Amino acid sequence: MPHTQRLLTLLLVLAAPVAVAAADLPKVMLFTTGGTIQSRASYRAKLHEYNDGPRVTPADILKDVPEASALAKIEVVEVSNIGSGGINTTLLLKLAKGLNAELAKPDVTGAVVTHGTGTLEETAYFLHLTVKSKKPVVVIGAMRPWSAISRDGPLNFYNAVRTAITPEAVGKGVLVLLNDTIHSARLVTKNNTYHVETFVAREIGPIGFADSDRVVFYRTPLTRHTADSEFDISSIDSLPQVDVVYGYQEASSAGVDALVADGAKGLVFADSSPEYRQAILRAQGTGVVIVQSDRKGSGRVLATDSVASRGVIASDNLNPQKARILLRLALTKTTQPRELQRIFNEY
Amino acid sequence: MTRLATTRTASIRTVAALAALGLLAIAPATAQEIPTYAPPPPMPADTSKLPTVVLMSMGGTIASRGDTRLNITNYGGGMPRVDPEDWVNDLPEIRGIANIILDDQRAPRDRPSGTETHEDCARVAKRLNELAADPKIDGFVVTHGTNTMAEVAWYMNLTVKTEKPIVFVGSQRPWTGLSGDGPRNLYDAVRVAASKEARGKGVLQCTNQFINTAREVDKTSAYRVDTFKGVDAGALGFADPDKVVFLREPVRRHTVNSEFAGLDFPELPKVEIAFSYREAPGYLIDAMVEQGVKGIIIEGVGAGGATSGTAGQGEAIKRAQAKGVIVVMTARTQGGRVQDTPRRREAKMVPGDNLLPEKARILLQLALTRTTDLAEIKRIFDEY
8 A cells, every 4th residue: 555655646746747737738629439449348359249348438548548638638529439330410410510619719729539440431531521620630440449458549549639739730631540540531441341450542542640759741632621621511400311322243223213212312323233224314313313433442433424424423532432421411502413523523 | 784685685686587587477566556546636726725845755664665566574775765756756645735845865875774873863953954944844754764763753853943743754664565554654644744733743753644752652563564652651643534633742842842952963972772681791881981971871670770789780880970971771661660769869860751762862962962960961851
């Protein structure tokens, strides 16, 4: 006990300079939504099906990584504590509106968002299009649960706080940070089911790194985002239904008709099938917007004359799940194909 | 080198002899293998409105011919070279993109390949600086052999003072090769150089439809056409069939913002590169110092390490530094940064960031024309 007391006193003395300086520290908002980074498994070697331990609360994150609080005054907004498969339009809008409210405050320097990695790229791109601020927003997750040996979550969190207070991160749009690597939200995609280096931007690469000496940027993204985006969700409570149709040899058109019957206002095709031709015409006849994306994972779908003549929108190099996000927002503005193609060209 | 040349001459002789005897059905390749069934697109009625692009030749595989069109590895040698005029004649499409001014900066015919020196670089940089000042010129395409293209492009990125696009281009297969990549690369490079979007992005490199920056681009494959990749940070954009697209712009200082831009460097201080590996000896570094180098780039293991022990590189580096030689640490990992750590600061070692050793060499050479102050050199490596 005396030993513990001495240790505590020592810790307090050591922590004192941090406490004094806390008033001068930049303020970072931590928005938590859940995911693997907020999951615990029943034993520490378990890297799969890790929903058998208690959830990690925002307070747990701050307590386990005190180093982050030495860099910034971190305030928490808890949005949810669920896996990324459960993130829906309501939560997306709540998150985006919450970020807009907090980032508008002059004393807030930036924000960090925790998220499950499965659909992280979709949420990050949604925020890239709807957050009205130049301040850094850094979306993070983890590939290994908070309870695992060699868990990646704590360093991802620490690096995210560092990035959120880095002046060079201002104006670069929403960032995704895992494995020390900083990606722009538009092209980043999850590339591996379990490995820590899962996030990549195929063909174009990351825009910077959170290295141990400093946070360093090599690239600025050039498509429209955040403060330059035309999308305003401040008075929106729902978004049009848009679904994704995969394409493969002999794919049946039954799914296309079913989605239209279900009320889809737009369909994104991840590839084509001869069977789709008539179903697409039927869908377009009821006012459904068609976007052609691709299942290959990289490369652009070109807005050729032939694509335009069929009233189809080319997704550029947005993957189907990102094209879906952009189409949902675009449909709040217009259903006119030429205008929709302009939006897909610019974002 | 000599052996290669002999083999090549011998094979050409064989081809010629066989052809003379009428035993060889294949005609020697003289022109680019471009399909002729589709006519070139119509030229714009008024070409005066097109941008003006200088097509500068520094040679390379893209300016080489093979004895047959299947020869895509052992070309050049005694074969006639591809003159800049040949490119325009073989590829009339580029005249529909821009008004082309040809500028031949190749080494003399009698000089073997692989002998390009800094003198050539300095001459071309000076020429680019002069031409860039001409308001009638909108952009530049420079051809170069692919082996050292990235280094030369990086030198221009630091020394040419212009916002006008400068696009380096080359090919993996000779101009005469079957499925030669040269024509498409040249066509795309002219499109990029003629595009407004390419302005102010520093010196670019465009092959295989990718647009890369001079700073990060690296040749990663000996023969494949997808050889050029951006180290750590990827490409800036694409020369796609529909348009030239930029998705990124570089953050580090270059061209108009470079403190070395617009200046002539007829000579540069001597800087060499020492590779590191298990048991790499210190005596190679001692030899460099004896030869009078002003700087040494270590291509270190891992995050920037050299061998230790009395015979190792570490001790030799200290001896070199004692004589005023500046030492920069880079990594042989071809990716990842060498960082400014306390131990490295104590060792008076300049961290090379994620520059490839051959590019760190050029930056150190330029830095040493200004200063030998360690802090100032570190600043330069931080900013470029």
